[in-house]
Amino acid sequence: MASSVTLLVRVRENGKRTYLTPQQAYEKKLKGIFYLRFRYRGKREWEPVGKDKSAAYAAKLRKEQWLAQMKANDKLGIQVVTSVPENRILLDAAIQKFIGRMRLHRSVKTAGEFENMLTAFRHACSKTYLDEITGDDLLGYVATLRVQGLAARTVANRFARVSCFLKANGITGLVESHERPDYDERVPEAYSEAELHQLFAAARPDERLLFEFFLGSGAREAEVSHATWRDINFDDKTFTVHSKVNRGFRPKDKAERRVPLPDSLVKALTLHHAANPVSLYLFPNQHGQPNGHFLRLLKKLAKRAGLNCGECFNVGNGKKQSCLKAPVCDKFELHKFRRSFATLHHEAGVPARQIQQWLGHSDLTTTLRYLAISDDRNQRTRDRVNNSFAFLQEREKPLTAAVN
Numbered sequence: 001m002a003s004s005v006t007l008l009v010r011v012r013e014n015g016k017r018t019y020l021t022p023q024q025a026y027e028k029k030l031k032g033i034f035y036l037r038f039r040y041r042g043k044r045e046w047e048p049v050g051k052d053k054s055a056a057y058a059a060k061l062r063k064e065q066w067l068a069q070m071k072a073n074d075k076l077g078i079q080v081v082t083s084v085p086e087n088r089i090l091l092d093a094a095i096q097k098f099i100g101r102m103r104l105h106r107s108v109k110t111a112g113e114f115e116n117m118l119t120a121f122r123h124a125c126s127k128t129y130l131d132e133i134t135g136d137d138l139l140g141y142v143a144t145l146r147v148q149g150l151a152a153r154t155v156a157n158r159f160a161r162v163s164c165f166l167k168a169n170g171i172t173g174l175v176e177s178h179e180r181p182d183y184d185e186r187v188p189e190a191y192s193e194a195e196l197h198q199l200f201a202a203a204r205p206d207e208r209l210l211f212e213f214f215l216g217s218g219a220r221e222a223e224v225s226h227a228t229w230r231d232i233n234f235d236d237k238t239f240t241v242h243s244k245v246n247r248g249f250r251p252k253d254k255a256e257r258r259v260p261l262p263d264s265l266v267k268a269l270t271l272h273h274a275a276n277p278v279s280l281y282l283f284p285n286q287h288g289q290p291n292g293h294f295l296r297l298l299k300k301l302a303k304r305a306g307l308n309c310g311e312c313f314n315v316g317n318g319k320k321q322s323c324l325k326a327p328v329c330d331k332f333e334l335h336k337f338r339r340s341f342a343t344l345h346h347e348a349g350v351p352a353r354q355i356q357q358w359l360g361h362s363d364l365t366t367t368l369r370y371l372a373i374s375d376d377r378n379q380r381t382r383d384r385v386n387n388s389f390a391f392l393q394e395r396e397k398p399l400t401a402a403v404n
Helices: 022-027 053-076 091-105 108-124 135-147 152-168 193-201 205-217 221-225 263-275 294-304 335-347 352-359 364-377 379-388 390-394 396-403
Strands: 005-013 016-020 033-040 043-048 238-241 257-260 313-316 319-322
Touching (some): 005 022, 033 053, 091 108, 108 135, 108 152, 135 152, 205 221, 205 335, 221 294
Antiparallel strands (some): 033 043
């Protein structure tokens, strides 16, 4: 009989941290980190196993098998040597050390992403020591991600994060370049004025202010979620992206910047601040902390506004959803507000270098890719395209004359 291991989910419910069974968490629509609870030699142990349900159940099975083996060894009086041979590094120890460094030098969000991805990789990899990892382990991890229905770009990003961890430990060249997961680079897109009008018309007042702030500030998701009232200068009508190391936030490239805001947005923020004088953050969650669900809110709003394209499918938890019936349309993403911010300023005549500074791009090339959206769809481009194909407009004239 396998040793008992209980799988629980650590969630936040009614402002308090608690542990639920996976079924209870599912029924209450709560998500969190999976934990294994078990007894080892009379002592209760708790072991975090990440946020992925499939990986958590696999970890539970492996832990039960391990405990059963340890129990059998104890009965037979077999002493298991737990010391690590000289010059060999345990994979678990290497992962924990890497995550610790990430927490020191990177943002809380980035460190958390690495932790979740490396935890999932560890559960998909059966190796004990770091030097045992081969290309087959990496490709097996990729296959697991694809079976879960993750998008090609997501698979490539997770592969890159694991490769980054291995490179930090001096391990490279395990997979040939043609074996690496890739994806088709998408053409940068911005929201049209018609889409923005329709989106804001369907929004509640709080939603409209939130997404107008995304649009008017050109800020990244983490910058908006960590924006505090100190960042808003109501006299200068500007928003400054400040570093908040004590709160786990640092701007990308570790560079603060100041962005001028439109008068209409400043006026709306003034009213919002007056209505929420004790709030630290501009757009907190229900617990007063940085909100991590802006994308979910945007997709629900787009569905409500009737803007979904009807061609997108989302695959998750073994379920396939169409954006005709669910808020999963790929057309709507938070980063698209940054591109819209850039195109609107470009069309108004703001120099590219100034837009680059407001966006916080370290390279002008990235900004120019955003501005190309505006160049492709402005009236001057339309006139040039029509002039190039003006001869097509003449083809109906002789046909009409022949009929007469």
